[in-house]
Amino acid sequence: MTSDSLAAAITQFGDPRGYLAVASIGIPPRDAVDALRADLDAWAAAQRDPQGYDPVIARTRGHYARLVGVPESRVAQGSQTSVLTSLVAAAVPDGAEVLVADGDFSSIEFPFLQRPGIRVRSVPLEALADSIADDTWLVVFSFVQSATGVIADVEGIRAAAARTGTMTFCDFTQAAGVHPVDAALFDITVCHSYKWLCAPRGVAFLTVSERIDPLLTPLQAGWYAGDDVWSSVYGPAMALARDARRFDVSPAWQAWIGAEQSIGLFAGLDLAEVWDLTSGLGDQLCEALGIPLQHQAIVTWPDASGHDLRKLIDAGVRVSGRAGRLRASFHLWNDPSDVVRVVQALRS
Known part of the structure; x- marks a missing residue:
């Protein structure tokens, strides 16, 4: 059961389906974007010091x-x-x-x-x-x-x-x-x-x-x-x-x-709850791909040629490649549909 605070935090990120690249760069929550826009407007209006x-x-x-x-x-x-x-x-x-x-x-x-x-x-x-x-x-x-x-x-x-x-x-x-x-x-x-x-x-x-x-x-x-x-x-x-x-x-x-x-x-969040969510999605991906469970929010597997990376990018799934491995990382905006999307892209 997701806590109210975590549920509210998840809504801050909209619906960026297929984004599994937070290990490279995160996505800003809505309140951060609004604050940045307001600050830029104030700066442009000469109202900042x-x-x-x-x-x-x-x-x-x-x-x-x-x-x-x-x-x-x-x-x-x-x-x-x-x-x-x-x-x-x-x-x-x-x-x-x-x-x-x-x-x-x-x-x-x-x-x-x-x-x-x-x-x-x-x-x-x-x-x-x-x-x-x-x-x-x-x-x-x-x-x-x-x-x-x-x-x-x-x-x-x-x-x-x-x-x-x-x-x-x-x-x-x-x-x-x-x-x-x-x-x-x-x-x-x-x-x-x-x-x-x-x-x-x-x-x-x-x-x-x-x-x-x-x-x-x-x-x-x-x-x-x-x-x-x-x-x-x-x-x-x-x-x-x-x-x-x-x-x-x-x-x-x-x-x-x-x-x-x-x-x-x-x-303001319980980070243990966040870890349960994200590492749980990581294990779902491991199970779907038939690789050993990693119990991590970052799931990796060998991809020295970049073959899997190209397939996922071409399918609109944002992941990254590091040290000869493909790296898929789950955060608050991800859900089981992202796991399905990765598997479908790799098996297409």
Whole structure:
């Protein structure tokens, strides 16, 4: 039985039949589209000013904090996960080891690979927990793998990291908005909101634990990182925020207008219910295709030639191909008719 809140959220997305590509880019809810249009009209009518966006950003930060289970003081905002990850890469001590998963998303690996003076070791995802060593300073992984939809062994990784004192870094980009997540379990989390949170591109988040916070330097500090933003627009005097806001990046204003509506929508849902819906549709597709159940919202299967991808695209079904596999991803707007549509297209 679908809850009233989930039923209401589903109606926000209309009827985009055949769209199974949220793992690439989400669809905005109706309220986000309306808010963006109203903001563009106000901007065109010269009725907008920069200070007017500050309450929107503050409310959106609050929505995200509630979604991931940490205080607002632990949340910094930015525009891209790679930029936020770079702050963490800069904090790794010289000579220290960073452990990453093979095939994980490049935005959380390249910043460490570009950092001179540290050791980056890559192992298969399933071996990540067992590969954490006494000298591993940081373990980096995605909660849900972008290419395969596989959920990491979060408890195993956390337990192994606790035994060695290793810092933990988790990317929520393919999880927040579809699966329950708890940022308080990790030292660092990052998340871009344009996928499962259905926000405009350009709104990303960093959460920092009390343990790692003093080790990070706000290398990208600008006026929006100031304790009093509008008293921080000229230097050289600098008084940065005392909490995670000192890592803030100057915001892309219009993107936050849509993000407030989108992230607020998901922050008000039971994400376990969302996961039951979406992973249930994923298993329906697996059963219909005769492949092993994956228990995921992202369903993938080998398609190195792109044959299945072309058939589905030609039939008007939006999916994606990643790492030699076809990737079909289910979200709130999908229902069993989308499963039927995929099967019919592949068997035609």
